[in-house]
Amino acid sequence: MSAPPKTSDDKMTGGNVTALPSAERREELRVLEAVLFAAREPLSTAQLAAFLEGGDDAEALLLELQAHYAGRGVHLRRIGDKWAFRTAEDLSWLLQQHRKETRKLSQAALETLAIIAYHQPVTRAEIEAIRGVAVSKGTLDTLLQTRWVKMRGRKRVPGRPMTYGTTDTFLDHFALTSLADLPGARELKEAGLLDQHLPPDFKLPDPARAKDHDLDPLDDDDIVT
């Protein structure tokens, strides 16, 4: 960096004195910074707003704080509607001593996790249709135990099967801001590979059984949470 750095303040004010962050706004930023720094678990925008006295927009303040930390050793990450400070991912090599024994997932569990993440809310039968094999109870149990997967309510179809989805803990673990950030999510969607609404013969390559598997497409309305 050879030129004098433009600071975020410069950018925000654009030379306009009236647009300067007020002392109050700076104080609000300090408060958010302190609370988020102290916490280990992500905090929701609403939880954070409760610490603010003024009517300032917590969301806007958080985005400002996030921008401030963008190039730093610690980042302010957005996790769903929650926020948390986390070390920058490129510095992972520094922190190997803190590395915890990572949970190892079987190939089946990992594949099931991916299917749940990309296709949620998804029933067990739908997972099985994609993988082409039965999902063992142990696999779903394992995923529920990790707290990365949760039950998302029953689908309003005969038999009212349970659907599964991912949690904020999942987003936090994989450093995802939202499900839209899942690797390749957009490409997969465009290729029609995340479409649940498939012709009946998609479900099983067994012509005799094909018609039993006519599933209604999933709407959000189907999910009773």
Added chain:
Amino acid sequence: MSAPPKTSDDKMTGGNVTALPSAERREELRVLEAVLFAAREPLSTAQLAAFLEGGDDAEALLLELQAHYAGRGVHLRRIGDKWAFRTAEDLSWLLQQHRKETRKLSQAALETLAIIAYHQPVTRAEIEAIRGVAVSKGTLDTLLQTRWVKMRGRKRVPGRPMTYGTTDTFLDHFALTSLADLPGARELKEAGLLDQHLPPDFKLPDPARAKDHDLDPLDDDDIVT
């Protein structure tokens, strides 16, 4: 704040381009920031220096980082020869949440309080004799917590039992000018609270006359805060 703010970057560089933190120096600051953030205990300058690649002076970098956080919600604090991020002192209130809760006294506590009020100074055994049932430690603790009841000294009898009495806070809460304002037997009968047909030997003590002269004053050991 009416003047355009001097940013920390301005302060650091002092307008001198040669004094700008180099990319390497910035990277070293990021490293220290991340390591200190993830650390589970304060780290010494030497420990932190081990994370730095260049020959840069860890101490100087840490002081720079400290200056950077000086006005922020989180401070880099020097603790002996070690370093740790801590919430800014003036924001420590953020980590203290007070939750107000009003509870009603239990019937047992209410009865015990009344007996203490009328019969003070009174020992636990005496309260039990009047109540006809045991007084739990929890009940006495609760009453001490209300600050309506205090210990009044030990009775000069074998075992030197503790006696209890009421406080000024008690008088205040129940809008009594003095203990003499507590209604006597006649008034209680008039109010229909005491039975009209009580045995002739029935007595109501006069708490206003209660004296501490036959009590040993409280020792330091007796004071439970």
Added chain:
Amino acid sequence: MSSSPSMSSSTEEFEQRQLLQLSKSRTAATEADIMQVELDGYAGPLDLLLDLARNQKVDLTKISILALAEQYLAYIRKARDLKLDLAADYLVMAAWLAYLKSRLLLPEPEPDPEAEPTAEELARHLAHRLRRLEAMREAAKALWDRPQLGRDIFPRGMPEPVNIRKDVTYDADLYDLLRAYADRRNREAVQKVTIRKRPVWSIKQARQRLEELLDLSLSWAPLDHFIILFATEPEQRRSATASSFAATLEMAREGWLELRQSKAFAPLYVKKKANGKKNET
């Protein structure tokens, strides 16, 4: 081999394992919760199909389903030649692919919207399923390669927890206080009445006494007489009568005394049997 009787009850898993000896080594789905090097093999027929499709070394969108069906059927044939037990779902897939193959080879009839999907459509759908499975496999890998909390990125090492301090204030008013006091004093002031514990005769006690007394009496005697002998206090009599009656029934059932009564509510007579045996024999 797998046809031996001891193996005939083999599970589907076992059958898969048999099939999989044919296939190259790879990890597969497992019931186990943790990753482990699993039995070599495929996680079902779709997995096998996907592996075969990859061997065509073309983009899955350009896969030849006809060629794939033939490869799969050849694979299954080979497995059967080796007399391997095949899991049912592999065979179902084989049957379906044979059907699809025959339809792909036959000239298509005129398109009829009422009819079942054309062979082309079925083939496209199968290709789609394979692409979807592969996409999910790749997504799983990409997901796992992301920075992970506790592996690549870390939370604050020394979080400073929020202390929630509860300030409890208690509430009570003077009326509650006086009411509580007066009620207690009223109750305590009323002269204390202690209700004496009424002695209760258990059946066992009654029986013990009856046995002692009956040993001394050789002829018929009213039960009441015995009761008066041991239940001396009038207030005990009711309990003693009930217990003694139950005890005599028990003793009669055991065959060591006789009972006699002329009519309802008439005195009950008891007599020890001449050869009556005691309870404990």
